[in-house]
Amino acid sequence: MKKRYNVLLVDNSPAITGAYKSISSITAALKGEIEFTFCLPKGSAAIEDSKALRKTVTLPFLEIRRHLGVIWYVPILILNSLRLLALIRKSGIDVLHVNDLYNMAGVVIKKIFPRLKVVYHVRLLPSSYSGKLYRIWAALILKYADCVICVSQSVQNNFSASPKVTTISDAIDPAPGPSSRPVRRGDETVDILYLANYAPGKGHDDAIRAFAGALRQNSSLRLLMAGGDLGLKKNQKYLKSLMSLAARENVADKIRFMGFVRDTGSLFGNADIFLNFSRSESFSLTCLEALAHGVPVISTDSGGPAELFESGVSGILVPVGDVKAMTDAIVRVSSDRALRQQLGTRGRLHAQQKFSLRASAEQLRKVYFNVLQE
Secondary structure (H helix, E strand, O other), rough: OOOOOOEEEOOOOOOOHHHHHHHHHHHHHHOOOOOOEEEOOOOOOOHOOOOOOOOEEEOOOOOHOOOHHHHHHHHHHHHHHHHHHHHHHHHOOEEEEEOOOOOOOOHHHHHHEEEEEEEEEEOHHHHHHHHHHHHHHHHHHHHHHEEEEEEEHHHHOOOOOOEEEEOOOOOOOOOOOOOOOOOOOOOEEEEEEOOOOOOOOOOHHHHHHHHHHHOOOOOOOEEEEEOOOOOHHHHHHHHHHHHHHHHHHHHHHHHEEEOOOOOOOOHHHHOOEEEEOOOOEOOOOOHHHHHHOOOEEEOOOEHHHHHOOOOOEEEEOOOOOOOOHHHHHHHHHHHOOOHHHHHHHHHHHHHHHOOOOOHHHHHHHHHHHHHHHH
C-alpha cells in the first residue's frame, strides 16, 4: 500500500492572510494524497477555517516577526523551535513546510534534526522588510532548507541560482458564472474596491488621494475599503490616519471603511473596478481574485502584479507612488464602460488559463515527493 506522507505546515500569523488563504486552497486540492496538519498560533483567526478542512493543532507560538528586538528574538525563536520539534517527533512528520521567509524555526529544527525534510515558502520581497535582514534570512533558508518555493518570479530573482529554488504561483478556483461578466446598468455609480489589510505600505493613502483627484473629474465614483488590522496598534493607528486623510480630501462621504471580510465574493460581485496601490507585492492574491471575478484591475507595478496580467490588455499597471498616474487610470477606466468590460473579460480568461489551482497543487505535490526521495 502506498504510503501517505505527513506534512506539518506552519503558518504563524494570527490573522487570515493571503499567505494562509493561498496555501489552504492549494493543500486542500491534495487531500487524499498527502496528510496535512496545520500548526497555527493559539488565538489565530484562521483556526476555525482550518479545522473545517484538515487536522489542525495550535501552539502558544508567538509570531517572531513581532519580536525582532535583540533581547527577545533568540529566546522566542528557540522556544518556538522546541515546541515544533516535539510536535514533529510525536506526530511522525515527514516534511516541515514553513509558510513564510521570516520564521527561522525551520532552520533551527533542520540544524537539530537534519533528517527531517524542510520546505520554505517565500512570500516577501526585500522591500517588505529591512534589505539586510531579508538577505540574512534568505541565505539561511537557502543553506538549510531542502526546497525553497517562491510565490513569483519577482521573489525568485532575489535568490541565487540553485536547484533548490522553484516558483509556484498562488492560485484559486475560477469564480462561478459566465466567462463574460455583465457590466451593471441603470445606476451610473461606479463602485471601486480596495481590499487589503490596513498596514503602512499597502497603498491605501495613495488610493484615497487618487480617488479624490478622480472624483473631481467623475462624480459618480464610490470607494469601499475593506481589511483587517492584524491586531497591531500601528495598523489601527494607520486606519485612523486614513479616515483623517479622507476628511482632509473632502471625500469622507464617498468612502466606506470596513473591517476584515471572510467571504469576499460579494465584494467582488458588487465592484466595477479593483485597486491595489501597494508599494511592494510579491504576488497579490487579491488582484488574482479580482481578475478571476472579471473585475478590471488597476495596480502598481510593485513586483508580483506585473506577472498576473498584461498591462493595457487584461489590467492596468501604474508606477509605485505615482498618484497622478493612479488618478488618470481611475478616470479612464471609470468613464469607459466598454473598456471595463474588455479588461474584465480578458483578465478573467488570463487568470483561468495561467493560474490553475490544480496545476499549482501538482507542483507542490512534486516538491514534497522530490525532497522525500533525496
